[in-house]
Amino acid sequence: MMVDASFPLISVLIAMPILAGLAIPLLFKNSQKYIIHYAIIVALIELAITFYSYGLILTNGSGGEYNFVEGPISIIGNFGIDYLVGMDGLSGPLVLITSILTLLVLFGSRDLIEDRKVLYYSMIFIFQGSIMGVFTQLNMILFYVFWDIVLIPMFLFIGIWGGPRKRYAAMKFFLFTFVGSIFMLLAFILIYFNVAPHSFNIPEVAGKIPLSLQVISSVLFFIGFGVKLPVVPFHTWLPDAHVEAPAPISVFLAGLLLKMGGYGFLRFNIGLLPEASAQYAWIFILVGIITMFYGAIVAIVQTDIKKMIALTSVNHMGFVMVGAFTGTVFGISGSIFQMFTHAAAVGIMFMLSGYLHEATGTRNITVIKGLKFSSPRLATLLILGSMAAMCIPIFSTFISEYLVILGAIQVNTIYALIVAVPAITVGYFLWMLRRVVMSDIKPGTKKWDLSNISTLALILYLVPLVLTLIAPWLILDVANPISTFYASLVSGGAA
Amino acid sequence: MDTPIIVLIILTSVAVTSPLYGIIFGKKSIKYVQYITTLSLLVSLVLLISSTLSLTPQESTVPHLLRNDTLGSFFSLMVILVTLFVTITSFDYMKGNSNENIYYSLLLFTAIGMTMLSFAVDLLVIFVAWELMSLPTFILAGYNKQDKLSNEAAVKFFILGALSSGILLYGISLMFGITGSTNLEIISQSLPTVSADMLPFIIFSTISMLAGLGLKLSIVPFHMWIPDTYEGSPTTISALLSAATKKAGFAAAIRIFAVIFPLFYFDLALALSIVALVTMTLGNLAALTQKSITRMLAYSSIAQAGYLLIGLVVLPYSDLGLLGLLYHSFNHAILQASAFLAVALVRLKTSSSSLDSYNGLSKVMPITSFCLALSLLGLAGIPPLNGFWSKLVLFSAAVDGGYTWLALAGLVNSAISVAYYLLVIKRMYMDETSLKSIKEPFIFVSILLFASAIIIVTGLLPNVLYNISEDITLSFLSNNPV
Numbered sequence: 001m002m003v004d005a006s007f008p009l010i011s012v013l014i015a016m017p018i019l020a021g022l023a024i025p026l027l028f029k030n031s032q033k034y035i036i037h038y039a040i041i042v043a044l045i046e047l048a049i050t051f052y053s054y055g056l057i058l059t060n061g062s063g064g065e066y067n068f069v070e071g072p073i074s075i076i077g078n079f080g081i082d083y084l085v086g087m088d089g090l091s092g093p094l095v096l097i098t099s100i101l102t103l104l105v106l107f108g109s110r111d112l113i114e115d116r117k118v119l120y121y122s123m124i125f126i127f128q129g130s131i132m133g134v135f136t137q138l139n140m141i142l143f144y145v146f147w148d149i150v151l152i153p154m155f156l157f158i159g160i161w162g163g164p165r166k167r168y169a170a171m172k173f174f175l176f177t178f179v180g181s182i183f184m185l186l187a188f189i190l191i192y193f194n195v196a197p198h199s200f201n202i203p204e205v206a207g208k209i210p211l212s213l214q215v216i217s218s219v220l221f222f223i224g225f226g227v228k229l230p231v232v233p234f235h236t237w238l239p240d241a242h243v244e245a246p247a248p249i250s251v252f253l254a255g256l257l258l259k260m261g262g263y264g265f266l267r268f269n270i271g272l273l274p275e276a277s278a279q280y281a282w283i284f285i286l287v288g289i290i291t292m293f294y295g296a297i298v299a300i301v302q303t304d305i306k307k308m309i310a311l312t313s314v315n316h317m318g319f320v321m322v323g324a325f326t327g328t329v330f331g332i333s334g335s336i337f338q339m340f341t342h343a344a345a346v347g348i349m350f351m352l353s354g355y356l357h358e359a360t361g362t363r364n365i366t367v368i369k370g371l372k373f374s375s376p377r378l379a380t381l382l383i384l385g386s387m388a389a390m391c392i393p394i395f396s397t398f399i400s401e402y403l404v405i406l407g408a409i410q411v412n413t414i415y416a417l418i419v420a421v422p423a424i425t426v427g428y429f430l431w432m433l434r435r436v437v438m439s440d441i442k443p444g445t446k447k448w449d450l451s452n453i454s455t456l457a458l459i460l461y462l463v464p465l466v467l468t469l470i471a472p473w474l475i476l477d478v479a480n481p482i483s484t485f486y487a488s489l490v491s492g493g494a495a
Numbered sequence: 496m497d498t499p500i501i502v503l504i505i506l507t508s509v510a511v512t513s514p515l516y517g518i519i520f521g522k523k524s525i526k527y528v529q530y531i532t533t534l535s536l537l538v539s540l541v542l543l544i545s546s547t548l549s550l551t552p553q554e555s556t557v558p559h560l561l562r563n564d565t566l567g568s569f570f571s572l573m574v575i576l577v578t579l580f581v582t583i584t585s586f587d588y589m590k591g592n593s594n595e596n597i598y599y600s601l602l603l604f605t606a607i608g609m610t611m612l613s614f615a616v617d618l619l620v621i622f623v624a625w626e627l628m629s630l631p632t633f634i635l636a637g638y639n640k641q642d643k644l645s646n647e648a649a650v651k652f653f654i655l656g657a658l659s660s661g662i663l664l665y666g667i668s669l670m671f672g673i674t675g676s677t678n679l680e681i682i683s684q685s686l687p688t689v690s691a692d693m694l695p696f697i698i699f700s701t702i703s704m705l706a707g708l709g710l711k712l713s714i715v716p717f718h719m720w721i722p723d724t725y726e727g728s729p730t731t732i733s734a735l736l737s738a739a740t741k742k743a744g745f746a747a748a749i750r751i752f753a754v755i756f757p758l759f760y761f762d763l764a765l766a767l768s769i770v771a772l773v774t775m776t777l778g779n780l781a782a783l784t785q786k787s788i789t790r791m792l793a794y795s796s797i798a799q800a801g802y803l804l805i806g807l808v809v810l811p812y813s814d815l816g817l818l819g820l821l822y823h824s825f826n827h828a829i830l831q832a833s834a835f836l837a838v839a840l841v842r843l844k845t846s847s848s849s850l851d852s853y854n855g856l857s858k859v860m861p862i863t864s865f866c867l868a869l870s871l872l873g874l875a876g877i878p879p880l881n882g883f884w885s886k887l888v889l890f891s892a893a894v895d896g897g898y899t900w901l902a903l904a905g906l907v908n909s910a911i912s913v914a915y916y917l918l919v920i921k922r923m924y925m926d927e928t929s930l931k932s933i934k935e936p937f938i939f940v941s942i943l944l945f946a947s948a949i950i951i952v953t954g955l956l957p958n959v960l961y962n963i964s965e966d967i968t969l970s971f972l973s974n975n976p977v
Binding site for chain 2: 074075076077078079081141144145148149151152155156159160166167170171174175178179182183185186189190192193
């Protein structure tokens with residue numbers, strides 16, 4: 001049963017943060033004392049609306065269809081550009097994690113961001129609103145519009161509040177992702193002119209795209225989404241961007257921005273081009289596997305803890321890619337679940353790396369020693385966060401990777417070799433913990449530890465991970481209907 | 496109502512009389528000249544807006560010379576709007592120059608030429624309008640007569656401009672020889688009946704006209720003068736040249752090529768598509784390496800001409816072609832004018848146009864930096880600004896017209912162009928500056944903000960301009976089946 005709210009829920013989810021963000025320069029021109037309170041209140045309202053809408057989908061079990069559909073409202077009516085939004089089992093978990101992460105990022109920014117606060121907080125909300133747009137927009141051109149708007153706040157985040165090489169990293173980030181998006185746009189235009197009647201709306205073009213165009217489009221989409229996800233060989237912007245970005249922004253980068261790529265692969269490659277995806281699945285899965293191994297192996301040798309975590313993201317995103325292209329219910333559900341859990345797991349790790357830098361003045365794994373003595377809270381959270389990133393079964397990251405592996409084995413037993421990836425991940429995380437946390441303290445090291453409130457904020461990252469381990473149905477009941485539908489599309493395409 | 500004639504009369508009467516005020520009233524007269532120039536442009540603008548929006552076809556008093564159609568109104572609307580921006584910003588920019596009265600008079604003469612060119616349907620009228628538009632700009636380009644660069648700009652512009660006028664006239668005379676008329680309507684009727692022996696002459700005439708027009712359209716290989724002239728002339732004049740005269744040139748090109756396109760003796764579209772590809776690629780690649788922002792914008796303007804040419808290429812194959820051309824012309828006029836005028840303000844205040852002087856500019860000139868950043872993002876085609884929508888329509892037109900490779904080329908070029916536009920924004924917002932806070936003149940800044948408002952509003956509500964462009968396209972194509 002499709003849920004239809006009389007209230008334009010999704011438009012509020014998109015517009016409220018953007019308007020709240022635009023209001024910040026007017027409201028806090030003179031004094032920035034209460035800016036963080038304002039920001040947190042806005043984020044809480046957004047979170048409440050998200051919980052409400054997600055809860056409705058969950059209780060109705062309507063993840064397989066678009067809920068809260070608004071539109072089509074004509075933007076350029078004669079050219080097929082309509083405002084059309086909806087939320088299904090694929091967008092639901094991503095919208096949920098967007099709202100959660102924004103709140104958590106605000107808690108983190110409280111400690112770590114000092115200058116140009118007005119611009120910073122207004123960009124946070126513009127970013128949040130446009131990410132919401134990306135995940136809910138069902139018109140391809142407006143999807144592209146939101147996709148590109150996201151780049152501008154992120155460009156400023158990295159370029160203004162970043163580390164020593166921030167300008168280089170910001171330019172590289174923008175150019176890579178923009179070039180990728182260009183190819184995606186070409187695919188959208190090609191699809192528009194090749195379906196009858198011409199349309200940019202996803203529900204209207206689904207199932208009408210001829211196979212030859214599907215193949216071309218899937219190549220174009222591969223570039224567009226592959227840069228964002230990122231897959232090897234389009235990943236080189238990611239370590240730079242992550243290392244230079246301030247810690248809260250790294251959370252956004254890894255937690256939300258990369259998910260845009262994963263969302264794109266599922267929504268477009270699987271949802272719109274199922275036949276091409278079925279025929280050439282092995283290529284995508286292969287690329288996914290290479291990405292996993294590459295991320296994991298390169299992460300071993302990193303000395304910068306942030307770079308190590310960034311490469312862990314690459315490795316985890318490989319799972320999203322493989323899960324999506326298995327075309328099985330397990331794989332696709334696992335892929336959606338993985339996007340949700342990875343956001344929280346890697347989010348806490350990035351925040352911790354930021355605090356680690358505050359505490360010790362460096363992020364170098366070989367230099368930091370004896371964290372368990374100098375900052376016991378930080379050390380404890382670092383161990384817990386690492387366990388989440390390692391997919392230890394006290395956190396739901398385990399379930400998501402397990403599902404992906406299950407899906408992959410269902411397709412071909414050879415893919416079982418990806419089980420080795422979590423093993424490598426565990427290896428380098430434990431090695432890092434041994435060097436940073438479990439080592440002896442250098443004499444004369446100053447003590448520095450997290451404040452109560454920061455500790456609490458960091459623990460909040462782990463709550464969804466524990467909760468969804470105990471009750472995985474919170475995500476899977478929403479994701480499974482759409483996975484079943486997509487899996488039927490792909491298996492129909494393979495036959 | 497015969498809008499073109501009324502507008503021409505209004506503008507001409509002001510243009511002719513305004514230098515006299517200097518003789519009668521002396522130094523004080525400059526204020527009056529400024530006001531009356533602005534007023535005449537405003538009145539013309541209002542008339543043109545109303546005639547663009549009115550859908551009923553209207554008769555012209557000189558139907559064989561000027562056609563009073565919405566296409567002409569639309570183009571003259573945008574050129575008058577840009578001239579208005581340039582005029583008002585010149586209050587500050589040209590302050591203290593000698594012969595200010597004549598400056599405004601020359602601006603108006605250019606506007607008259609451009610308006611006439613937008614409506615002209617006779618090759619000779621096109622030529623006369625062309626000259627009327629060009630001659631004042633030669634003088635305006637060299638207006639800073641003590642400045643060597645300005646002189647170089649003017650001389651280079653004049654020599655190439657005169658040459659191109661000659662070539663254009665040669666093409667026109669050939670066309671007259673072939674068809675026995677200079678009226679475009681009669682040409683379009685008699686061209687298909689011309690014997691096949693004449694084919695070489697038709698091709699030669701077309702190429703001559705393309706070369707003559709190409710100079711103003713800033714298409715490769717007729718682009719050599721652009722960077723030097725844009726850099727040397729007063730920057731407000733660069734704004735006028737790139738945002739207005741180029742658009743008027745496109746109006747003439749549309750009318751001429753719409754007549755020649757139906758002849759399938761030779762593939763004009765293919766030739767134009769190659770020119771478009773080379774123009775956008777060369778423009779963007781050259782822009783990447785520039786050290787001065789005016790030169791960078793000059794090359795970017797060349798690249799944008801390449802995008803606009805896509806519209807001309809697919810004119811016979813897709814309605815979206817002309818639509819995109821009109822739509823992008825308007826957006827590009829606003830974006831380019833806004834960018835150049837912001838640069839003019841920075842040049843006025845820091846007396847430099849090198850890219851280095853933009854480091855940290857957002858801290859000392861926040862409004863100017865914001866407007867410049869906005870127009871650069873618009874030129875790059877970042878949504879939701881207006882430049883994105885019109886580029887989208889142009890590239891879609893290329894796909895629709897069977898030129899998918901050209902769409903791909905345009906998209907890749909957009910990606911290249913983002914690099915240099917973004918570099919300026921990076922300098923303004925992320926680098927450090929040694930400059931002290933600068934006061935931004937109120938009138939100048941309000942024009943920039945007005946242009947920014949147009950950029951944002953037409954970006955958020957794209958269907959207004961899209962629908963206008965669509966109506967114009969349909970009515971033009973129903974009169975001139977291509």
